[in-house]
Amino acid sequence: MPRSKGAVSIRDVAAAAGVSVATVSRVLSPATADVPMRKETRDKVERAIDELGYRPNDLARALLQHRTAAIGLVVPDISNPYYPPLVRGVEDVASSHGYRVVLCNTDRDPAKITGYLDTLIKTRVDGIVVAGGGWADVPERTAVLGRYRTGLVAVGRHLTAHPSVRIDNVAASRAAAEHLIGLGHRRITFVGGPATSTTVQDRAQGFRDALKASGLDRLAPAVRYGDFTEESGYALAREILRPSRPPTALLCANDRVALGAYAAAADTARRIPDDVSIVGFDDTPIARYVRPTLTTVAIPTYEMGSAAMRLLLAQFGGDGGPALETMPTRLVVRGSAAAPPGGGPDA
């Protein structure tokens, strides 16, 4: 018989069991597992809990302990296939450590970002994992976090001054470009992704580095920007493949863009990899199911998420300040890249 309307509280349980609230609290709290207690009392309490279907109010608990066991996870857009594994990685280690995760989609909009940041602080999450960019003018905002002892770790290189997990996009992209060059390609175009993205900037840089290292930079490295969608990849590839002497290989900013390029090749009657080689980024599940299978750079997205969460937990544990974890990438060679038409250098 709960008092009044509303949820059953610790007082209802105490009353039902004929003990004090302190006693009920003791049977529930792991912190007081060591204090001695008559088995009979414990049983009475547990019976009452069961009968009433009592669930302790974690808000009250959190208020007292200054710890909510919640973390915020800020991503640009969960609909972007890149993020779900990352989110899953964060959630898995979070939940296995008793933390719940509050998901925030920002669309890289500074207004939304600061709005969510405020909400997260007000609800006193213990920490925040931020992935993806759009944080141009936001850094100052993170100053408040310190005042509220809110941890933060970034996935990517957009928020310096905080622990972060990253990949070496420059090196990864360079390796992919070198693979193409090794195959004999001389005219390669880097395709797509927003020019403002640090990820894209790094990948474009790695591409340029590879060309330069091979002395292929007398012709200005061809880099075309767009966004991260199939649509963008399709449109760009259509344009790029139009000239009479188009590039023989396309290094795409991600797999979605690569998939768009596949469609463009099909629609212009070009065979992959015979007429044009295509390389992607991310190794999303589709990569092994398109035909030809897609050669792409595997990014350990799930692991980046779980590593980020672990870094956050380390912060909670007081284990040091800024840390930086660089995760390995790997070029997965499949069927979409081969020697250029003619079989060798043609420049």
Added chain:
Amino acid sequence: MPRSKGAVSIRDVAAAAGVSVATVSRVLSPATADVPMRKETRDKVERAIDELGYRPNDLARALLQHRTAAIGLVVPDISNPYYPPLVRGVEDVASSHGYRVVLCNTDRDPAKITGYLDTLIKTRVDGIVVAGGGWADVPERTAVLGRYRTGLVAVGRHLTAHPSVRIDNVAASRAAAEHLIGLGHRRITFVGGPATSTTVQDRAQGFRDALKASGLDRLAPAVRYGDFTEESGYALAREILRPSRPPTALLCANDRVALGAYAAAADTARRIPDDVSIVGFDDTPIARYVRPTLTTVAIPTYEMGSAAMRLLLAQFGGDGGPALETMPTRLVVRGSAAAPPGGGPDA
């Protein structure tokens, strides 16, 4: 100068502004926007808030108001491409109404499901949106929700007795099958998805209904189960296409399975749609980018998410009990389904 260690509280602000905590609360609380107050006082308070970087503690607020402005979102696995748009739909309307969302991945594991349910109740979320199955023995568990005034709406037909948003999978699948039959196919196999999924059961049923209605059910309708992955689709399709006289069309449980079937067709040198027609379910972004483009049933996933959240908001508003919203599906005819080899009935 916050008292002690820890976050700045309303008392710090009151002290800094030289007013009582009640006054500070009044400038912050929308509920008391109407009470008169000297502009000078308000300014003093606002200045103090700014200077201290004060963020009210929503836990305390929630404790008092019996309302957390949080909802739980329970999905099988965010990595499954079907869910991100749904999640986004929920999050968009949630955040635009001031609610935050706590994401829970269950892997359809009853233990995880009940675990998350408990956590969500303990943190006193105002409501829960559940999508996806695995709830076989869980329904009794939802009884507790009532005791804590926790709203619930289901996406799908697995949790009767609660408001829900659904699609008519039977009708949708039947329409897809009829499309194939209309094209002239007589030997069609329904491919994949877990036999335990109500979604799959419904789609298989619609498939059988279509065959029966066309008098094609003298040959036992061919239905093969697996799971929702490309891998499963690939494996099943390889088997299905092996016989000397294989089906001329594959109705796949979802686009991922269909993509697996694409790969199987390619690897066995069968042309789509010339040798075999393929139809999918979900209309995921890839559908329009594979070649040939994939004929598939579009499911308004995003809208289902936003509708579910709206239903939850309606519950909060006391707007009636169980409601049921059925969202429309649509067969998107693209390039993967055409007349069977020979051009017409061959049975």
Added chain:
DNA sequence: TTGTAAGCGTTATCAC
């Protein structure tokens, strides 16, 4: 071994 009571950071009800 168990109970009493202070206090976590707010809001709401009274007074003044």
Added chain:
DNA sequence: GTGATAACGCTTACAA
């Protein structure tokens, strides 16, 4: 107009 103060549902000294 503004200030005390009693809740909200818990945990944790400190008593008993």
